[in-house]
Amino acid sequence: MRVIVWITEGTWPAGIDTARTHAPDDADIVLLHVTPADVPGAAHGAFAGLLGRGHGERDPGTQLEHLAAASADQLLAQAAQRLGRSCARIERTGRVEREVVAAAEGADLLVLARDGDRTHLGPHSLGPASRFIVDHAPCTVLLVWPEPAPGIDTIPPPPPHPPHHR
Template structure:
């Protein structure tokens, strides 16, 4: 069994705990982190466009890339330590939702945490990236709450019943 766990700052412990609880001992586990190249790219562009190209060693985008890589490595190391069993650590770069879907191709299970409004039950508990992954994943998905789930009293109200002419 191949299991992919999407490791994201702030919610990764819940994903790792879910893998530990639900993946068989002999599962091939991959901890996946996706770095967003947007901020370093913007910094590269700003430096080149506004500050010139005379001093490429001062490009803040390069420093941001190194910091993002180091942060991703630290996150994956902490996740692997928490898991406490053999796993593969994988770093990808790009649009997170698309990279996660691509990485899940051929997997038997994808584990991810809710990334939206976690104060109540309902569709808003998934943000745009999480919704995209859930809707497009090429394998079964285990969706976990990063903290205890809100109570059922937070369910949104049901939609109104459609008006039927025979009810008049």
């Protein structure tokens, strides 16, 4: 069994704890972190537009790429330590939602934590990337709350129904 755990800032411990609890002992566990490509790209573009080309050594986009890689390495190392068993670590860069879906190809299970409004039950508890991943994952998805789930009294009311016309 191959289990992918999507590692993101703030919610990764819940994914790791879930994998530790639910993945069989002989499962191949992969910790996946995706760095969005748009932030360094925007910095590269802004630098080139403001100061022109030819000063690559001062390009802040390159610094952001290095900082993002170091941050991802550190996050993956912390996640692997918390998992406490053998695992692979994958770092990708690109459109986060598409990279996670692509990484899940061939997996048996994808573990991810809710990343939206976690104060209420309902669809807003998933951010846009998570919603895309849940809708497009090519494997079983295990969706977890990073903290205890809110009570059922937080379910939004049903939409009003128009009156019946005869």
